Amino acid sequence: MSGAEGQGGPEIGGGWGASHAADSEHPEQPAHFHFDAESEVQIEKIIRRYPPGKQASAVIPLLYIAQRQMKRQTGSAWVPRVAMDVVAARLGMAPIRVYEVATFYFMFNTRPIGKHHLQVCGTTPCWLRGSDEVLRACKDAGGLKGYGDTSADGLFTLTEVECLGGCVNAPVLQVDDDYYEDLDYESTVRLIEALKRGERPRPGSVIGRQASAPAGERTTLLDVPGE
Amino acid sequence: MVKVTVDGIEVEVPNGASVLQACEAAGKEIPRFCYHERLSVAGNCRMCLVEVERAPKPVASCAYPVADGMKVFTDSPMVRNARRGVMEFLLINHPLDCPICDQGGECDLQDQAFAYGMDHSRFREAKRVVKDKYVGPLIKTIMTRCIHCTRCIRFITEVAGVPELGATGRGEAMEVGTYVEKAITSELSGNLIDICPVGALTSRPYAFIARPWELRKTDSIDVLDAVGANIRVDTRAGEVLRILPRINDEVNEEWLADRGRFAFDGLKRRRLDRPWVRRDGRLVPATWSEAFTAIAARLKGMSGDRIAAVVGDLMDAEAIVALKDLMAALGSVNLECRVDGAAIDASRRDFYTFNTTIPGIEEADALLIIGSNPRQEAPVLNARIRKRMIAGRFPIGFVGPRGLDLTYPHDWLGEGGATLRALAGGGHRFNEMLRKAERPMLILGRGALRRPDGAAVLAAAWQVAAENNMLRPDWHGFNLLHLFGGQVAPLDLGFVPPPSGLHPQIEALWLLGADGIELEQIPEGTFVIYQGHHGEAAAARADVILPGAAYTEKDATWVNTEGRVQHGRLAVHPPGEAREDWKIIRAMSEVLGRRLPYDNLVSVRARLVEINPAFSVAGGLERHGCEDRRGPAGDLSALSDAPFVMPISNYWQADVISRASDVMAECARTYISPATPMAAE
Numbered sequence: 024m025s026g027a028e029g030q031g032g033p034e035i036g037g038g039w040g041a042s043h044a045a046d047s048e049h050p051e052q053p054a055h056f057h058f059d060a061e062s063e064v065q066i067e068k069i070i071r072r073y074p075p076g077k078q079a080s081a082v083i084p085l086l087y088i089a090q091r092q093m094k095r096q097t098g099s100a101w102v103p104r105v106a107m108d109v110v111a112a113r114l115g116m117a118p119i120r121v122y123e124v125a126t127f128y129f130m131f132n133t134r135p136i137g138k139h140h141l142q143v144c145g146t147t148p149c150w151l152r153g154s155d156e157v158l159r160a161c162k163d164a165g166g167l168k169g170y171g172d173t174s175a176d177g178l179f180t181l182t183e184v185e186c187l188g189g190c191v192n193a194p195v196l197q198v199d200d201d202y203y204e205d206l207d208y209e210s211t212v213r214l215i216e217a218l219k220r221g222e223r224p225r226p227g228s229v230i231g232r233q234a235s236a237p238a239g240e241r242t243t244l245l246d247v248p249g250e
Numbered sequence: 251m252v253k254v255t256v257d258g259i260e261v262e263v264p265n266g267a268s269v270l271q272a273c274e275a276a277g278k279e280i281p282r283f284c285y286h287e288r289l290s291v292a293g294n295c296r297m298c299l300v301e302v303e304r305a306p307k308p309v310a311s312c313a314y315p316v317a318d319g320m321k322v323f324t325d326s327p328m329v330r331n332a333r334r335g336v337m338e339f340l341l342i343n344h345p346l347d348c349p350i351c352d353q354g355g356e357c358d359l360q361d362q363a364f365a366y367g368m369d370h371s372r373f374r375e376a377k378r379v380v381k382d383k384y385v386g387p388l389i390k391t392i393m394t395r396c397i398h399c400t401r402c403i404r405f406i407t408e409v410a411g412v413p414e415l416g417a418t419g420r421g422e423a424m425e426v427g428t429y430v431e432k433a434i435t436s437e438l439s440g441n442l443i444d445i446c447p448v449g450a451l452t453s454r455p456y457a458f459i460a461r462p463w464e465l466r467k468t469d470s471i472d473v474l475d476a477v478g479a480n481i482r483v484d485t486r487a488g489e490v491l492r493i494l495p496r497i498n499d500e501v502n503e504e505w506l507a508d509r510g511r512f513a514f515d516g517l518k519r520r521r522l523d524r525p526w527v528r529r530d531g532r533l534v535p536a537t538w539s540e541a542f543t544a545i546a547a548r549l550k551g552m553s554g555d556r557i558a559a560v561v562g563d564l565m566d567a568e569a570i571v572a573l574k575d576l577m578a579a580l581g582s583v584n585l586e587c588r589v590d591g592a593a594i595d596a597s598r599r600d601f602y603t604f605n606t607t608i609p610g611i612e613e614a615d616a617l618l619i620i621g622s623n624p625r626q627e628a629p630v631l632n633a634r635i636r637k638r639m640i641a642g643r644f645p646i647g648f649v650g651p652r653g654l655d656l657t658y659p660h661d662w663l664g665e666g667g668a669t670l671r672a673l674a675g676g677g678h679r680f681n682e683m684l685r686k687a688e689r690p691m692l693i694l695g696r697g698a699l700r701r702p703d704g705a706a707v708l709a710a711a712w713q714v715a716a717e718n719n720m721l722r723p724d725w726h727g728f729n730l731l732h733l734f735g736g737q738v739a740p741l742d743l744g745f746v747p748p749p750s751g752l753h754p755q756i757e758a759l760w761l762l763g764a765d766g767i768e769l770e771q772i773p774e775g776t777f778v779i780y781q782g783h784h785g786e787a788a789a790a791r792a793d794v795i796l797p798g799a800a801y802t803e804k805d806a807t808w809v810n811t812e813g814r815v816q817h818g819r820l821a822v823h824p825p826g827e828a829r830e831d832w833k834i835i836r837a838m839s840e841v842l843g844r845r846l847p848y849d850n851l852v853s854v855r856a857r858l859v860e861i862n863p864a865f866s867v868a869g870g871l872e873r874h875g876c877e878d879r880r881g882p883a884g885d886l887s888a889l890s891d892a893p894f895v896m897p898i899s900n901y902w903q904a905d906v907i908s909r910a911s912d913v914m915a916e917c918a919r920t921y922i923s924p925a926t927p928m929a930a931e
Binding site: 044045047062104117119120122123126127128146 | 381383407412413415416417418420425427428429430431645
């Protein structure tokens with residue numbers, strides 16, 4: 024990942040090689056953040072999971088709730104600095120402790136991202152099965168220059184991620200929270216074009232596999248007695 | 251205790267000790283970066299790797315507990331190899347900029363690379379570069395040099411109690427900083443410079459000033475607060491270049507407050523460096539003999555009881571005793587040292603000292619703070635309170651302004667006199683906590699005594715102590731927290747007026763560093779002699795100015811708030827014609843024909859012991875209980891309900907030296923918002 028800054032434009036929050044401290048000064052940082060009613064319902068449930076005095080354990084779920092709320096409200100799933108402060112106050116932590124957590128995990132975006140977060144798995148199984156083609160399709164169809172880039176229309180942000188645990192159906196592209204599997208160049212382009220039209224294709228294998236079952240017909244368990 | 255063998259040397263260490271501690275007990279040096287004995291163990295630098303018999307790989311000795319019969323090797327081929335490897339990795343992203351680094355010459359990384367590293371680098375790739383952070387006017391950051399030991403994060407979180415530093419990002423992108431740019435708001439922030447093992451955090455005022463081997467190091471005592479922190483004054487060519495703490499577990503451990511560390515540039519500005527005499531209403535430069543003659547001419551024939559002497563907050567015991575003896579020789583008993591008007595009862599030593607002692611705080615099990623903000627009045631002592639709080643089971647009650655951040659949670663009981671009265675009456679809810687405690691203590695701020703009912707506050711606080719099990723033959727829980735390093739010595743030397751009070755018509759007034767005095771109180775026509783090192787308002791009012799020495803410029807005796815007697819040494823000579831203060835008074839006595847009977851430091855100090863035997867022991871302090879529970883004079887019924895006002899509103903500019911300091915002025919601009927009135931003190 025050396026030289027990510029030079030190759031792919033500004034890095035997404037949580038990425039390597041970028042200064043996180045600069046994110047806190049990002050011009051799009053909002054001045055205020057309040058959890059909405061929907062978030063509050065979830066927060067109440069989560070905080071109750073932890074014994075009294077150990078509320079700080081809820082920091083990761085609460086950051087997720089904040090990120091999802093931002094997605095609902097602004098269309099961009101990210102955690103602004105003020106939201107981290109709100110989480111810190113809610114859990115009785117020093118703000119810096121929340122900043123540490125939020126910047127540690129790639130899954131939290133500390134800068135605004137596009138409407139759809141295209142997360143290309145580039146780890147060995149996906150790479151062997153053609154993740155380079157998936158990446159090329161994302162760039163071509165999404166109008167993206169490379170990892171870390173957000174498209175001019177604000178629809179897509181492209182990120183490289185490590186193993187998503189979907190190796191059986193490699194290569195995998197994670198769009199926001201959904202996995203699209205068994206991709207190649209053409210199917211990735213089709214997926215992105217659909218997203219552009221505002222459609223949301225069904226997640227999972229794009230070649231119609233059921234879960235991780237073998238492509239085509241069943242190859243095992245054909246002689247189950249009694250069948 | 252467990253037996254451990256380190257390189258064939260058998261040592262006994264307590265259960266739960268780390269292998270590193272066992273190695274130190276065996277006299278073996280273990281290199282380390284992240285490990286610091288006063289901080290929690292992080293175990294992330296890996297420099298302290300040692301070989302343990304039957305362990306499959308080298309272990310990080312700082313985080314590895316000892317076991318009975320363990321055999322440790324600190325100089326085996328495996329260990330040497332491991333250290334070389336760790337050092338190589340640490341240096342991968344560390345810039346080779348030692349020639350322009352202020353840590354050069356006193357850098358752990360430099361020393362350990364020399365001792366344990368390889369003689370060349372095999373790294374040919376590009377090095378990581380990290381943007382520097384702004385963390386305030388005192389600390390300069392060069393974050394590319396950071397080796398991620400996290401000592402600074404642990405210090406500011408654990409010791410200073412101001413969790414503002416953290417590690418954001420991960421892996422190669424990890425950065426130490428505040429994330430949101432801000433100046434670190436700790437009064438102990440200067441210690442980050444000492445604790446950083448590399449040149450990532452260095453002193454901003456000291457940047458590019460000197461190399462450590464050029465400096466002359468003089469042991470001294472900090473007087474800018476009443477803790478009496480042990481310091482080392484580094485000088486070159488007659489100039490103080492920096493001040494660092496010395497280790498003294500009894501007093502300051504190894505910390506120093508920011509004012510004591512950084513205010514010394516005030517010693518170079520606005521100094522009185524020659525005598526001045528008022529002629530025709532104007533102060534004009536004079537020689538010493540002219541100044542002495544002018545004083546002698548005015549005092550000649552004046553009745554001794556019309557002469558008064560006042561000492562300020564930063565004066566050494568030698569000067570005080572000399573002035574006291576001179577006044578006695580002139581026939582004057584008009585002495586005063588409480589220029590701030592604090593109603594201190596000097597009749598018994600435990601009425602005005604920190605009797606529990608600073609290490610004693612760690613033995614206490616309940617604390618009541620009355621009218622004091624120890625975070626600003628004595629930051630190092632406050633760190634000790636915090637240390638005790640972290641150890642657990644330490645209820646802290648606080649009487650004073652609501653919402654103060656003392657760096658530890660406390661139970662706010664009320665704002666002022668009314669709460670104190672309730673506590674003295676025994677009916678307050680916090681009395682229950684104090685009664686349950688075995689070794690309760692209270693800290694009374696000197697600032698709480700600076701009000702018309704000060705004597706009543708003192709008496710009420712003593713009553714709280716007396717009735718809540720704080721005054722016992724084996725435990726003394728009554729503590730007065732002073733503000734400056736020269737406030738206890740004059741009380742010890744009896745520099746207070748007689749019971750009948752000062753003579754109502756004073757014709758001549760000798761101000762020995764008494765800057766805080768209210769000048770309106772001095773009647774017109776009074777002959778004022780100002781002796782001191784900084785020319786503030788009091789000097790402008792003077793008829794004769796005698797230039798004295800600041801605390802770094804004399805061999806002097808200081809008494810801290812505990813009553814601990816400590817000696818500071820002369821680091822640089824006073825500027826210009828300024829002289830050590832007791833010598834000025836001794837010379838003056840000769841001109842007045844009342845020669846004081848001491849010609850050298852030894853005989854002045856003998857005179858100190860003669861007046862108060864406490865001066866015979868330097869450095870040490872005997873713990874004492876309370877044998878006599880009778881309290882100081884003061885009428886409890888006079889206690890008003892008024893809230894306590896904190897005496898220091900501007901930590902960075904609380905005394906004459908720091909008010910002359912540019913560095914402290916910059917801090918005040920940074921930390922005190924413009925909305926807050928810039929009170930001088």
